[in-house]
Amino acid sequence: MLGIQQTDAGMPDPGIYFQWGDFLIQFGNLVVIATMVVLFILALVIPFPGRRSRK
Amino acid sequence: MTVDHEPVSTADGGEPRFSTWTGKARGWALRRLPPDKLLPEGQPSYVSSWIYVFGMGAVAALVYIIGSGIVLALNGPTWFHVSSLGRFINSTHLWSVELFFMFMVIHLWGKFWMAAWRGGRVLTWITGMLAFVVSIVTAFTGYLLQTNFDSQWIAFQAKDALNAVGIGAWFNVADLGQILMWHITLLPLAVAVVVALHVVLVRMHGVVPPLEAAASDAQLSSATPNPATESEHRK
Structure with missing residues (x-):
């Protein structure tokens, strides 16, 4: 189950965390991973410019 | 007075043999990585992605x-x-x-799913993984240099892990001076050397073709020359 929580683990700025059961991730790290997945998919589907003119 | 060490031609008219270690090293480097492979002017069409x-x-x-x-x-x-x-x-x-x-992670995903270690590229794959690991250590030491509560928290969490594996006394994350030296000298040098080696290996073996590329594709033979067919071409 998804839970959003403000944790205080002794860090100066704990930030926002998302939790699915035992899986816990910080919002910033989730954004980085999601961005990488999106970029990876886009790199596979978007045609490279000038592809036909290459040998 | 200078002494010339001319390369000795082989009896069968093949590649010359050098008598000095510098000549042998040059011959080895030129055989493995000729200038046109080191700095190519074109790439196979499958690289256009x-x-x-x-x-x-x-x-x-x-x-x-x-x-x-x-x-x-x-x-x-x-x-x-x-x-x-x-x-x-x-x-x-x-x-x-x-x-x-x-x-680097997207590059890793792409290369993993196209099995980029094919065609004698095992060392290219290993140096890529090594670059990733050394980069993580380098970035970690960078986070320790923020000189704020965040870096202090990271250092005192990490020291337990490093002590647990037995290197905490030698690689002391609470020692700011030592970590600074690692971060600005040793580790960047290590990353640069491993990445340079990785790129040179990519040049030597060529960019890995997609999995669906046919083995008979003419571009593959030009991208990754086969020593056997190369020697036949010379004859």
Whole structure:
């Protein structure tokens, strides 16, 4: 189950965390991973410019 | 007075044999990586895909990381923690590291799913993984140099892990001076050397073709010359 929580683990700025059961991730790290997945998919589907003119 | 060591031609008219270690080293390097393979003017058409861009993207980010790191080192923390320009360069140093890791991970995914270790590229794959691991250690030491509560928290969490594996006394994350030296000298040098070796290996073996490329594809033979067919061409 998804839970959003403000944790205080002794860090100066704990930030926002998302939790699915035992899986816990910080919002910033989730954004980085999601961005990488999106970029990876886009790199596979978007045609490279000038592809036909290459040998 | 100079002494010339002319290469000795072999009896069958093959490649000349050198008598000195410098000549032998040059001959070995030129055989493995001739200038046209080191700096090629073209690539096979299968390289025209965005998925092939992220390796060079990571290298571009690394160039900025090293350049901004040099500027930070030359001016020191009293500049990059206080002045607005220093804080800006310090921030771009961090953000280029973020880009470096993102590009490197996407590059890793792309190469993993196309089994990029094929065709004698095992060392290329291993040096890529090594670059990733050494980069993680380098970035970790960078986080320890923020000299704030965040870096203190990271250091005192990490010391337990490092003590547990028995290297905490030698690699002391609570020793700011030692970590600074690792971060600005040894580790960047290690990353640069491993990445340079990785790129040279890519040049030597050629960019890995997609899995669906036919083995008879003419571009594959030009991208990754087969020693057996090459010797036949020479005859």
